[in-house]
Amino acid sequence: MTEMAHSATRAALRHHFDDLNQQHAAGTLGMWVFLVTEIMFFGGLFAAYAIYRSLYLTGFEAGSRLLDIKLGAINTAVLIASSLTMALAVHAAQTSSRKALIVFLILTMILGGVFLGIKYVEYHHKWETQLVPGLRFSPGTEIPQKISLAQVELFFCFYFFMTALHATHMVVGIGILAALVVMAARNRFSANYFAPVEVSGLYWHFVDIIWIFLFPLLYLIGGRY
């Protein structure tokens, strides 16, 4: 058993690191630095959003009221649940329980898939109701006449860009999880070596947190209560 663990360790250690600790620390720091980059990436977008929201409050509120708050809330719950299963997957990897790891990874993927499915329904609905800026935008009577359509269009521009960017991150995340499932099935992880699971977990939580900011900014600002 120790012999096997040893050879597994050696297989996992890349040639340019001294030991697994160093490799693990480098991987984790690398992901944190990457997430800092991601924060700046979304940060530029959030800044632009904030500026236009303060300039065009009425248009943004009117646009926000056209979003389906119920679907948004369900998606928030789905993502929070997926964060839980992801955390459980990391725990399973740390405790060398391969089956649990695979189960939780697949559960996380499913929840991510559900999120994207709901997002698709929302996008489709926007297409049907002609709320896609640039391509198909004529909201008709739903918007009070005194509100400038250009502002509402700008809101939807931000809505689509931000949620699509987020969804792209989800797709990438699901791809990473799939790779992890394959690696787990091949018994690559153990209590000695689980860095890829942990690092991917960081990424997944980060993508969830972005949504936690997107949901109120896009869905809840309409002031409908």
Added chain:
Amino acid sequence: MMLLQGVPIHPEQGSTIAKDVDALHFFLTGITLFFTALIFAIILYFAVKYRRRSEAEQPTATKTFLSLELAWTLVPTLLCAIVFTWSSSLYFRNSRPPRASLEVFVIGKQWMWHLQHPEGPREINALHVPVGVPVKLTMTSEDVIHDFYVPAFRIKKDVLPGRYSSIWFQATKVGSYHFFCAQYCGAEHSMMIGWVEVMTPTDYEAWLAGGTKGESMAQSGERLFTQFGCATCHVPENTGKCPSLVGLFGKPVKLRDGRTLIADEAYIRQAIVQPNSMPLPGYAPVMPSFQGQINEEQVLQLIAYIKSLASQEKTQGK
């Protein structure tokens, strides 16, 4: 050096601020040349004095002197503080137009400058002004960002679409001075240039009289006011449907969302182009947007007309 014959050391000093800006410029040039020469001289001196005389040569250690580090931290800091104070106070002074300036309206569009005097004369790529009088330019763009730059006056300001920027100068010498577009604006950017013609006040009056064959800007504005149908609703005696515009200019206006704005050029422009974005309490949002139906020149003429209504009120009030 012979090559440089005929190249002046500074551009023509044609405005009241030019000499002050040049003084700062020369001070900075002095600092730049002094320190660049100093660094080159020290490098050269050390490079010769301590040149390697044999391959085996091993220099001795030098300690880092904290006092030296502090000195070359503090001296640049001090110099920067001096330049910042000097420059900022100058800029502050230069930014404020004196009262009772002559006003000229400037519209930049790909790739020419339209200028209009309140008295009526319009010019393209030329600006006639009297010497010794503060002139304020109120500028906007029909399309992309331009920039109005008169090197001889040391003034420059971006000319943006959708808003007004302003700049002022007071010419000190009769003569012709180049003005340029200094913000890249497309194919013929480098041809978007013209001349400021600074004239004696009498010549200027003559020029103005010669050019004022047509109507003044306010008169053109009044004509547009009827033509666009504004006059049917915005009547002088407020009927309750539309606010009266008499005496509006320069007054604070309270909007429905609680903001209070001053009814300046930018406000009136916005109210014409996007009335929906600034609903007034007590009035239904019935005014259509004139975006795309009216050009910047016409907006400026309407503004001139509305301005003239304000002074009308003053005279009536007396």
Added chain:
Amino acid sequence: MSTTAADIPASSRVHYLNVNYGIKSWLLTTDHKRIALLYLASITLMFFVGGAFAVLMRIHLISPQGTLVQPETYNKLFTMHGVIMIFFFLIPSIPAVLGNFLVPMMIGARDLAFPRINLLSWYLYIIGAAISMYAILAGGVDTGWTFYTPYSTTYSNTYVIPTILGAFVAGFSSILTGLNFIVTIHKMRAPGLTWFRMPLFLWAMYATSIIMILGTPVVAITLSLVAIERVLHVGIFDPALGGDPLLFQHLFWFYSHPAVYIMILPGMGVVSEVITCFSRKRIFGYTFVAFSSLAIAVLGFLVWGHHMFVTGQSIYAGLIFSVLSFMVAIPSAIKVFNWTATLYKGSISYSAPMLYAFGFIGLFTMGGLTGLFLASLATDVHLNGTYFIVAHFHYIMVGGAVMAYLGGIHFWWPKITGRLYPDTWARFAALVIFIGFNLTFFPQFMLGYLGMPRRYAVYPDEFQVLNVMSSAGASILGVGYLIPLIYLIWSMRYGPVASANPWGAKGLEWETPSPPPTENFEETPRVTRGAYAYAGEEDAHD
């Protein structure tokens, strides 16, 4: 240093260049040294493409009416010159070539932390460059490298989107490089190599990497907003549709001003290495030089507004940006004085890298000080958007960054290739470049002050004399850049074989053979003292 493979001639020894052959062994390599060479080849190509555009511009400007092309074409020339030189040459130059080669070697590591990501970043660079080259060949782009809105979003009918996409992709290349450096420097230093024993080149790389990971994503998102606006015609930046054109400038300069420091900080790192080696002295004021790099990186993020003094931003915003911009001058001045003081009582050799370093210090001083004219509000109003700006940033980027890059290439060339170049030719080229550079760009300071706006395809007659001088200088400068290209390529085959440490330099990279073995060191080195422990200086402390 014990006797090692260093004494065995390179031809009979396995090293990173001869460990395996064939195109695949290069295109799929994860060795940081080979990736550095891939970058070297690609950015050299881009440098000469961008340089060719510059030459055409200078020929065009010999006569006031323009000698060569239509204004539309001239606009494309300066745009593509800027895009290529900034995104595809200056930003990757020192970090991706010298940094890639040296960061692991200077810290005694076998590779960067993420070798495959390192290769990925080269591919991203190549893809970005290919997309931009496509934009050029398809018809070019004319927005200026600054992509100011609403011209870029609504009015230009050239290949804006491919160009933006190219810069966007190349941006991720630079992010990944920065990420790799940060993690490597944090986690992979050899035993005993504490932060304050690191060579200053590593401090410079670290500061540069911080800017790369914090700034680049913001410009990436900004440029993608421009692309979206172009495609969908929504009013993000075009005021006719309700957008704010100045927001673009804020977001753009939030990255693009720090990007200037991405270009110059690595050069400062190179100069610290070269000056110490060729004067056989420890750097004067190590901690001051190290921390001034970080100070520049941090302050660099707070000064973007000085590009916008004449846009009509409020006077008070102008004052704040002005005072912050002056503050960046101070760490830069500290560096210059410390480099100069390092020469004091040294043993100074006039090798080619040292001549480049001298040139760097002087020209950077000039470039930095002329920056004060632009940080200062009253003078900036007159100089903004004129040739003064052009001259200023070329003194920083060409007189500074390119000089340092060439100095660094010459300094580490024996280590990289295992060959020496002809020193006489190299010194001659350094001199030609120095003269050509000054003749090209000094007249532009005067042009700008006299009022000639930049980006002018035709200009009034009174500016001709200075323009002709500038063009004459450019022809000398162009020749100056060709000389090293020729003798460096020549030396790869015919140059004398270099020893492990031909300059008598200190630093871990010189303790391993030239060229180094694939894993850099035969055994992980142990570090027992600070950088620049030149003879007689073992006991010197800060």
